[in-house]
Amino acid sequence: EMEKQLTQGAKRILDETNENTCGFCTFFILDQDGYAKKTKGSAVEVPWHLASSDGDDIVLEAELPANPLFFLQVSSEEGNYFWGQWWLGDAKRTKTNAICDLVPKDCKVIQKSLDGDNTEFEVEAQMPFIKNSSSKLVKVKLTTKEQKFVTKVTSAKLTMSKALWTEWKEYRLKLWRSGKVWGGDDKDDEKEKDKDEKKDEEMKDKRRSLESQISGDALEHGKEGHASEPPSNKKEY
Structure with a gap:
């Protein structure tokens, strides 16, 4: 124990x-x-x-x-x-x-x-x-x-x-x-600190990846919308 x-x-x-x-x-x-x-x-x-x-x-x-x-x-x-x-x-x-x-x-x-x-x-x-x-x-x-x-x-x-x-x-x-x-730097405390920092970094990476994906989807959707616009009624002479 x-x-x-x-x-x-x-x-x-x-x-x-x-x-x-x-x-x-x-x-x-x-x-x-x-x-x-x-x-x-x-x-x-x-x-x-x-x-x-x-x-x-x-x-x-x-x-x-x-x-x-x-x-x-x-x-x-x-x-x-x-x-x-x-x-x-x-x-x-x-x-x-x-x-x-x-x-x-x-x-x-x-x-x-x-x-x-x-x-x-x-x-x-x-x-x-x-x-x-x-x-x-x-x-x-x-x-x-x-x-x-x-x-x-x-x-x-x-x-x-x-x-x-x-x-x-x-x-x-x-x-x-x-x-x-007062320093709070016993060995196991340092390990816990490293774990927390690693988790924070992983969360930031996930957030950046999600934001990048959302941004990419929005851009793709914009292109599709532009391609499906109705033809112009303007006559050519």
Whole structure:
């Protein structure tokens, strides 16, 4: 029932098979005032991939570079916070494609959790499109690698329930529809408009054809009337 009511544009937004699910994520090291640091190892932006949609969860994964210049470092310095954002599709994050924002986490706390053989840590993230999102935080698991006494983040995995993913997409559909309301240019509306225009054109063609036929009949009738006029009584001398 619901499927029949969806326009082609709406179906593309919902993307129920996750065929076009792709996007980017970015990670920063922030100072205690929330400003992104500008030094080497403080920011990375990478694409993510749909890793799994089996079972009850959706899993998005991203691989981070760990080369000498471009990497993300978790240091044990005081006043540093780990933070990031995930979004769908476009090269830039906007208000209408934001998936989640990480809850900033103290890097010193992260470093303590990486003692011994442990190379993974978790950060919570909030999905702004979800109702009561602050009580439905999702998990982001990050993997690290030690290189020359520098702790570098090498991968990130965002896991959410399919129910949250569906709710997120449905809210995004509402945003898309609200943007279409005043324009009135949803896909099926365009089709109806094209049909109406085609009907109008067909009616005009029929009218022109009928007028042409009537005009032709009148002309033919005039010729016949002229040919049947009585002969003149005028005598020729």
